[in-house]
Amino acid sequence: MMSFLNEYGSDLLLKTWEQLYISLIALSLGIIVAVPLGITLNRFPRTAKVMISISSMLQTVPSLALLALMIPIFGIGKFPAIVALFIYSLLPILRNTCIGMEGVDPSLIDSAKGMGMTRWQVMLQVSLPQALPVIMAGIRLSAVYLIAWATLASYIGAGGLGDFIFNGLNLYQPELIIGGTIPVSLLALLTDFLLGRLEQKLTPVNLRDGGEDE
Amino acid sequence: MAQAKPIVEFDHVGKTYPNGKQALVDFNLKVMPGDFVCFIGTSGGGKTTAMRMINRMLDPTSGEVKFDGKKVADLDPIELRRHIGYVIQNIGLIPHMTLEDNICLVPKLLKWPKEKREARARELIKLVEMPEDFLSRYPHEISGGQQQRIGVIRALAADQKVMLMDEPFGALDPLTREKLQDLVHYLQHDLGKTIIMVTHDMDEALRLATRIVIFDDGRIIQSASPAEILKHPANDFVEELIGPDRMNEAKVMLATASSIMLNNPVSTTGDVTLGEALVKMNNHHIDSLIVVDDEHRLIGELDIGQVMAHRNLKLKVKNYMLASPRSVFEDDLLSSIYQTIINRHLKYMPVVDHDHRVVGIITRSSLATLLCEHVWGKADPEDNADEGK
Ligand SMILES: Nc1ncnc2c1ncn2[C@@H]1O[C@H](COP(=O)(O)OP(=O)(O)OP(=O)(O)O)[C@@H](O)[C@H]1O
Numbered sequence: 001m002m003s004f005l006n007e008y009g010s011d012l013l014l015k016t017w018e019q020l021y022i023s024l025i026a027l028s029l030g031i032i033v034a035v036p037l038g039i040t041l042n043r044f045p046r047t048a049k050v051m052i053s054i055s056s057m058l059q060t061v062p063s064l065a066l067l068a069l070m071i072p073i074f075g076i077g078k079f080p081a082i083v084a085l086f087i088y089s090l091l092p093i094l095r096n097t098c099i100g101m102e103g104v105d106p107s108l109i110d111s112a113k114g115m116g117m118t119r120w121q122v123m124l125q126v127s128l129p130q131a132l133p134v135i136m137a138g139i140r141l142s143a144v145y146l147i148a149w150a151t152l153a154s155y156i157g158a159g160g161l162g163d164f165i166f167n168g169l170n171l172y173q174p175e176l177i178i179g180g181t182i183p184v185s186l187l188a189l190l191t192d193f194l195l196g197r198l199e200q201k202l203t204p205v206n207l208r209d210g211g212e213d214e
Numbered sequence: 215m216a217q218a219k220p221i222v223e224f225d226h227v228g229k230t231y232p233n234g235k236q237a238l239v240d241f242n243l244k245v246m247p248g249d250f251v252c253f254i255g256t257s258g259g260g261k262t263t264a265m266r267m268i269n270r271m272l273d274p275t276s277g278e279v280k281f282d283g284k285k286v287a288d289l290d291p292i293e294l295r296r297h298i299g300y301v302i303q304n305i306g307l308i309p310h311m312t313l314e315d316n317i318c319l320v321p322k323l324l325k326w327p328k329e330k331r332e333a334r335a336r337e338l339i340k341l342v343e344m345p346e347d348f349l350s351r352y353p354h355e356i357s358g359g360q361q362q363r364i365g366v367i368r369a370l371a372a373d374q375k376v377m378l379m380d381e382p383f384g385a386l387d388p389l390t391r392e393k394l395q396d397l398v399h400y401l402q403h404d405l406g407k408t409i410i411m412v413t414h415d416m417d418e419a420l421r422l423a424t425r426i427v428i429f430d431d432g433r434i435i436q437s438a439s440p441a442e443i444l445k446h447p448a449n450d451f452v453e454e455l456i457g458p459d460r461m462n463e464a465k466v467m468l469a470t471a472s473s474i475m476l477n478n479p480v481s482t483t484g485d486v487t488l489g490e491a492l493v494k495m496n497n498h499h500i501d502s503l504i505v506v507d508d509e510h511r512l513i514g515e516l517d518i519g520q521v522m523a524h525r526n527l528k529l530k531v532k533n534y535m536l537a538s539p540r541s542v543f544e545d546d547l548l549s550s551i552y553q554t555i556i557n558r559h560l561k562y563m564p565v566v567d568h569d570h571r572v573v574g575i576i577t578r579s580s581l582a583t584l585l586c587e588h589v590w591g592k593a594d595p596e597d598n599a600d601e602g603k
């Protein structure tokens with residue numbers, strides 16, 4: 001154990017950082033695209049259905065295949081990996097945004113509109129805050145997936161903890177496999193925990209249970 | 215009453231939904247400032263549809279809706295809605311905003327300065343008798359009745375003159391509902407708001423409305439004051455909607471004085487002596503006499519107390535009688551007479567024609583008989599039998 005850390009310690013930190021970095025960039029892009037898209041789609045329920053089925057289809061493409069498909073288009077390295085992960089992040093976020101927006105009490109929206117709020121005001125000040133916990137749950141799920149899947153990005157030369165694992169597999173060195181896997185799991189768990197806290201913070205007061213948060 | 219213009223007007227309005235459903239057919243209605251209009255009728259009759267056209271939550275497929283003389287179709291819907299209060303059954307308070315932010319929603323949309331908004335919120339929460347520190351609470355931290363009170367004051371926070379309410383109290387328990395009815399009555403009666411309210415509760419409509427509009431299948435069946443509707447229901451449908459109990463009660467309460475009075479009340483002229491008057495009282499087992507002039511016009515009242523006070527039985531009644539008691543006209547309605555007799559603890563009231571000639575009398579005990587008959591009349595005979603055992 002100690003010897004493993006002595007030998008690979010700095011490398012481990014670097015790879016962990018790469019893993020995190022790839023996933024978080026992909027996740028941020030996913031949020032930037034999918035949340036506004038989901039909110040906008042709320043007005044066009046039919047288009048929303050189509051978009052969700054398209055992204056569901058993308059989701060079913062095996063991750064390795066998707067990564068491999070990136071090579072002819074974007075070559076190898078971090079960039080194609082981020083693109084692939086970004087595509088993966090879309091579905092959970094988009095779907096949850098749509099579900100969250102759809103789930104807002106229609107009478108709440110009706111009365112907000114009836115008092116003279118514009119569509120945008122209703123969306124941003126009424127619907128979005130109420131939908132936030134569901135959207136956050138989608139983001140959290142995406143984040144955990146991306147961190148796990150980013151391991152495969154090593155396959156197209158994006159670096160990350162996958163380097164350890166694939167090396168371990170190739171050289172038949174179990175300690176490398178374990179040394180790569182444990183940080184991935186820890187990273188995923190930590191992200192899940194932190195985003196969970198954030199989700200609680202962003203949950204509107206009426207939907208909190210217990211609510212002795214502050 | 216001079217040159218009053220309708221604040222809301224429906225002019226041959228029709229609404230056909232995209233699925234072909236004709237929700238309103240040639241709908242005409244004028245709502246005057248200060249009116250309290252209740253929409254009532256069968257489910258699916260078009261009440262909500264009609265109401266939502268006023269603030270352009272819906273647009274008519276034919277005809278015109280006018281607000282304050284202007285066609286709403288020409289007005290910006292957002293701007294229009296900010297000037298019309300809107301209250302729905304599900305309350306619609308925004309759950310993640312404090313009561314203060316909820317109350318001040320429209321003032322904020324109208325860009326009122328912060329101090330003015332805060333002052334308004336404090337003023338309004340006082341109006342509904344809730345403590346000021348509630349302003350920082352969230353809707354889920356107060357009761358349903360309190361929430362709807364906030365819902366009501368939110369709808370007038372920007373001093374909206376007209377308020378639309380769609381079954382606002384439908385989900386509340388009877389006691390809370392009564393309190394809120396008092397509140398909206400106050401808003402209309404004392405603050406001069408114009409209120410248009412959809413309700414399923416006939417008692418609520420009868421209690422609050424200045425005008426009841428009865429809907430069936432997209433048409434107005436009757437549009438009249440509560441008294442008029444009780445007196446002359448337009449057809450069987452309206453009668454059914456009012457229900458036999460209320461019709462029965464209405465028959466009693468809307469009875470005229472002449473139809474319920476006792477005829478030939480014992481009276482005397484002023485020229486007789488106290489002694490003669492006393493004999494008359496004794497003969498009829500009563501303790502007071504109506505005093506009339508030669509043409510039988512009411513001029514005063516003689517009470518046994520007056521006779522006892524003077525003892526001198528030779529004195530003339532006209533010099534020692536009391537002033538005329540409160541009288542009612544023969545066409546006054548029992549609903550108002552009843553209130554007066556009960557509230558003022560009167561023993562009786564003479565009934566006079568419009569020349570003030572005494573034609574009859576209504577006594578406190580005859581009122582009791584009448585009400586008793588009415589209650590008996592509507593009670594289930596089996597209940598009576600049970601009580602008899
Ligand atoms: N958006 C819509 N699309 C199609 N039909 C509708 C729509 N809204 C209402 N209707 C129909 O129009 C008719 C009138 O509806 P409305 O809601 O105005 O009735 P209401 O008098 O308010 O009924 P309730 O007392 O049940 O609230 C009903 O038959 C209803 O089914």
Ligand SMILES: [Mg+2]
Pocket residue numbers: 261262263380412
């Ligand atoms: Mg309705």
